[in-house]
Amino acid sequence: MLNKLKERLRQKEYRRLFAVIIASKVIGVVVLLLAMKAASAYLFTPAFADDAPAPPPAYVNPINTMWTVIAAFLVFFMQAGFMGLEAGFARTRETVNVLLEGIVDTCLCGILFWAWGFAFMFGAGNGFIGHQYFFLQGVPETYGSTGVAFLAYWLFQFAFADTCSTITSGAMVGRTGFVGDLLYSFGVSGFIYPIIGHWAWGPDGWLTAIQPVAFHDFAGSTVVHTIGGFIALSGCIVLGPRLGRKFKRDGGGAMPGHDMTIAAIGGVILWFGWYGFNPGSTLSAMDAAGCGRVAANTTLAACAGGLSALFFMYPRNKIWDCGMTVNGFLAGLVAITCPCYWVSPTGAIILGAVAGVVCALAVDLMEWLRLDDPVGAVAVHGACGIWGTLSLGLLGCGLYGAPGPTGADNSDASVVTGLFYGGGTKVLVSQAIGSASITVATFAVSMLMMYAVKLTGTLRVSKEGEIEGLDVHEHGGTAYPELIGAGSSMHSPMGSGGVASTAAAE
Amino acid sequence: MKVEAIIREDCLDAVVGRLLLIHVQGLTVFPVKGAARGDAHRAVFRGSSYPVPFVSKLLIEWYGTDDEAEAVVRAIQRAAATGTGGDGKIFVERVEEAVRIRTGERGLDAI
Numbered sequence: 001m002l003n004k005l006k007e008r009l010r011q012k013e014y015r016r017l018f019a020v021i022i023a024s025k026v027i028g029v030v031v032l033l034l035a036m037k038a039a040s041a042y043l044f045t046p047a048f049a050d051d052a053p054a055p056p057p058a059y060v061n062p063i064n065t066m067w068t069v070i071a072a073f074l075v076f077f078m079q080a081g082f083m084g085l086e087a088g089f090a091r092t093r094e095t096v097n098v099l100l101e102g103i104v105d106t107c108l109c110g111i112l113f114w115a116w117g118f119a120f121m122f123g124a125g126n127g128f129i130g131h132q133y134f135f136l137q138g139v140p141e142t143y144g145s146t147g148v149a150f151l152a153y154w155l156f157q158f159a160f161a162d163t164c165s166t167i168t169s170g171a172m173v174g175r176t177g178f179v180g181d182l183l184y185s186f187g188v189s190g191f192i193y194p195i196i197g198h199w200a201w202g203p204d205g206w207l208t209a210i211q212p213v214a215f216h217d218f219a220g221s222t223v224v225h226t227i228g229g230f231i232a233l234s235g236c237i238v239l240g241p242r243l244g245r246k247f248k249r250d251g252g253g254a255m256p257g258h259d260m261t262i263a264a265i266g267g268v269i270l271w272f273g274w275y276g277f278n279p280g281s282t283l284s285a286m287d288a289a290g291c292g293r294v295a296a297n298t299t300l301a302a303c304a305g306g307l308s309a310l311f312f313m314y315p316r317n318k319i320w321d322c323g324m325t326v327n328g329f330l331a332g333l334v335a336i337t338c339p340c341y342w343v344s345p346t347g348a349i350i351l352g353a354v355a356g357v358v359c360a361l362a363v364d365l366m367e368w369l370r371l372d373d374p375v376g377a378v379a380v381h382g383a384c385g386i387w388g389t390l391s392l393g394l395l396g397c398g399l400y401g402a403p404g405p406t407g408a409d410n411s412d413a414s415v416v417t418g419l420f421y422g423g424g425t426k427v428l429v430s431q432a433i434g435s436a437s438i439t440v441a442t443f444a445v446s447m448l449m450m451y452a453v454k455l456t457g458t459l460r461v462s463k464e465g466e467i468e469g470l471d472v473h474e475h476g477g478t479a480y481p482e483l484i485g486a487g488s489s490m491h492s493p494m495g496s497g498g499v500a501s502t503a504a505a506e
Numbered sequence: 507m508k509v510e511a512i513i514r515e516d517c518l519d520a521v522v523g524r525l526l527l528i529h530v531q532g533l534t535v536f537p538v539k540g541a542a543r544g545d546a547h548r549a550v551f552r553g554s555s556y557p558v559p560f561v562s563k564l565l566i567e568w569y570g571t572d573d574e575a576e577a578v579v580r581a582i583q584r585a586a587a588t589g590t591g592g593d594g595k596i597f598v599e600r601v602e603e604a605v606r607i608r609t610g611e612r613g614l615d616a617i
Contacts, residue, residue: 089552253556256549313553323552363553376552 056406063285065149071280075159078273082166084266089257089375093469094174095479101169109162109189120194127206146283147405165189167228170377172235174242178474180459187449197223207434213426215434219281221338221388229382231446238450241372248367267326274333278340282403290403294340301352305332308356327376331359335388342416347395355384389435393428394418507575508601509568512594513586524585536565
């Protein structure tokens with residue numbers, strides 16, 4: 001393509017055409033800028049400074065609410081990304097199962113979050129669990145001090161909860177029974193995520209009250225990703241590997257996924273959805289600088305994570321590894337999720353680059369431990385969630401405090417300063433306490449839950465079912481029926497139809 | 507005569523084009539997998555490598571008179587050769603009988 005361009009640039013007519021195109025674009029931009037300048041001079045009168053602090057203008061709540069619902073839509077779209085990524089990294093034989101789990105997790109999570117998930121997580125209560133707004137009864141107009149319409153806030157948080165439960169299914173692809181999936185999803189969306197999430201994000205969660213610095217988790221490296229990742233780990237341990245999976249220590253290797261196209265596109269859709277996940281967590285469009293900084297940091301960490309995973313893996317096999325690069329940029333995104341508001345762009349690049357390597361090493365560790373995680377959910381979400389949470393204690397740049405409904409609060413009392421910026425170890429200690437307590441609690445509870453589901457006999461499909469393939473065994477057909485004889489003929493693939501009945505008709 | 511050739515997937519167009527030049531039409535093409543000689547090729551998925559014991563090839567079959575067969579063999583050999591390992595093989599066999607299903611014609615008439 002570059003050669004073609006070069007060739008064309010040598011021809012005079014093409015050169016002239018390019019010049020015309022570029023000149024017209026420049027003129028267009030200049031005219032547009034002038035028009036904007038003129039319009040703003042006419043439309044807006046300069047603001048006058050008042051001595052007394054005025055109440056926030058009436059447009060603040062609608063603007064913040066609109067930003068929050070748009071961010072919620074973006075976060076919701078991450079489901080499409082997860083489904084693509086997990087289906088692509090799975091084998092052909094379990095594709096329908098992966099897709100249906102993604103959809104059913106979403107539906108189940110919505111109902112549970114309406115019934116009691118939101119109440120446990122965001123209702124007032126004690127430090128460990130909330131108990132307010134069950135079935136969304138008795139709700140105020142806006143949530144807390146955010147100024148965001150209550151149900152918009154609920155929608156945004158539902159999208160987060162949904163993400164957490166979908167992460168879990170990733171590590172359990174290919175051998176989980178569908179009923180078992182429903183049972184553990186019920187536990188994840190209805191109990192584990194809301195209750196443990198309450199500790200960090202609830203209005204009176206105990207992690208928000210630890211001294212001298214509260215535990216900070218801006219958009220959920222710990223609350224969403226570490227919880228999801230460690231439930232995935234426990235599922236992976238209790239289930240055991242897929243039939244026929246041999247690990248590197250035993251002379252085996254990976255079971256390749258079946259569609260790198262859909263996996264890579266799914267990864268990029270997740271990246272796109274992250275622009276709702278992180279910037280949306282300001283819950284305030286009025287903190288415009290914060291939104292912009294968070295979005296830029298999110299991008300930079302993903303870029304650095306993708307590149308570091310790519311170059312870290314190259315020497316091993318002397319190939320440029322697409323699957324690991326997708327995991328690498330997702331690792332960068334997971335890591336930046338907690339510190340995105342408080343770090344500088346340079347800090348984002350550093351922590352994203354480290355995350356890419358952490359992810360690759362965690363994948364190796366899982367392989368060494370003989371744990372079969374088909375999509376790398378534990379490495380990406382579990383390990384990098386912990387790294388991202390701790391990284392705030394190192395890289396918090398000491399300039400930014402907290403977003404508020406009418407703008408950022410960057411006062412000295414609220415800024416977060418990490419170890420590398422002269423803030424000492426107190427933020428790092430708080431982050432470590434928060435990350436460790438949530439990780440350990442999640443892992444312990446989810447191990448119990450997975451064993452309980454296993455006792456019901458539904459967690460893992462039968463050996464016959466697994467050999468047959470989950471799609472055929474549980475869902476009555478493969479995702480690609482035309483690839484396997486039946487259905488590739490011009491006749492309906494019916495037992496009594498086909499050639500014989502056509503001949504009889506003649 | 508039956509000419510059977512195992513060729514590279516991307517050589518099919520060249521082979522068909524070459525056969526058209528000598529006015530030979532009518533091929534059957536099968537996608538096939540073969541075990542390569544020597545070490546198995548290795549592929550990588552998310553950082554860990556795994557062996558790929560089989561490589562994809564195409565098997566083409568042509569049926570025709572004895573006179574044409576030699577020209578067909580030569581055409582396929584020229585069109586499918588890239589000079590590197592894995593170009594494939596050609597086999598020639600005698601055919602006992604041929605029947606056209608639609609009309610029931612036999613022998614050379616059926617071809």
